[in-house]
Amino acid sequence: MTPGELLALIAAPHPDVAPLPPAAGRAAGVRVLRGVPYGVVEGGRPLELDLWLPGPEAQLPAPLVLFAHGGAWRRGRRDDMGVHTRPWEPGPFERLAAAGSAVACVDYRLSGEATFPAPLDDLRAALRWLGLRADELGIDPLRTVAWGESAGGHLASLLALTHTEPPLAGAVIWYGPADLETARPPFDPASTATPEALLLGAAPATVPGLAADASPVRQAHADAPPFLIVHGEDDVMVPCGHGEDLAAALRAAGAPVELRTVPGANHGWIGLGEEGVEEIFTASLEFARKVG
Structure with missing residues (x-):
């Protein structure tokens, strides 16, 4: 037996054909499958997702x-929707599944592992895998809504604006960066030390084409799916102007968008009471169900 034959024999099954892990039951018949491999990156860790599936009703x-x-x-972490939702019981993803939606919480390569567009490519790979296994999972990939918070909101925006096979049904964006080109304190496009520079692998000002490709405001178009953008007016990490400018770009292109700015809310809904966070989550869930 050659080394290549031996490697093929002992290697884990490819995610496209690997058996699904056992599901754990939750309330209302919801099932969760944790750590499901969906992609293989040469020289990197396996990419995984958690699947929340609705009950039999x-x-x-x-x-x-x-x-x-x-x-x-x-x-x-793929299972984290932000600091306010961590103590919820049931948690936000179980709530979404109990309302009738399947949820895929997706790993993607971080900037210490690979630079843009790697994390966006990973989300595309997850969509491909979910489409391939759709019948087995009981999901409809033609009714996919991208939902992200902060950096995940940025990636969800780009995914909704650029993925076409199949196009997404909508996007829910919580306080996501939308513009990697314009200086907005604390972001300086000439600095190599910002999270944006680490994402791109260089100061955004030195790679203008890449920075434009990574900016959702530059990708708005008339055929974009419906967006719900929710942003805190007191956000000191990702200023509210990001959400406002993305909404304006979508409107200018003729695409459907709802913008909600939240008075008194900082990044991660810090400064907002639990009732306010619950209301934002409920409105986001209802939007996802309406367009999905």
């Missing part, structure tokens, strides 16, 4: 929410 195939986590493209 749900209408199948179920619409899909693809969730991208935050963390400045540098850190973060």
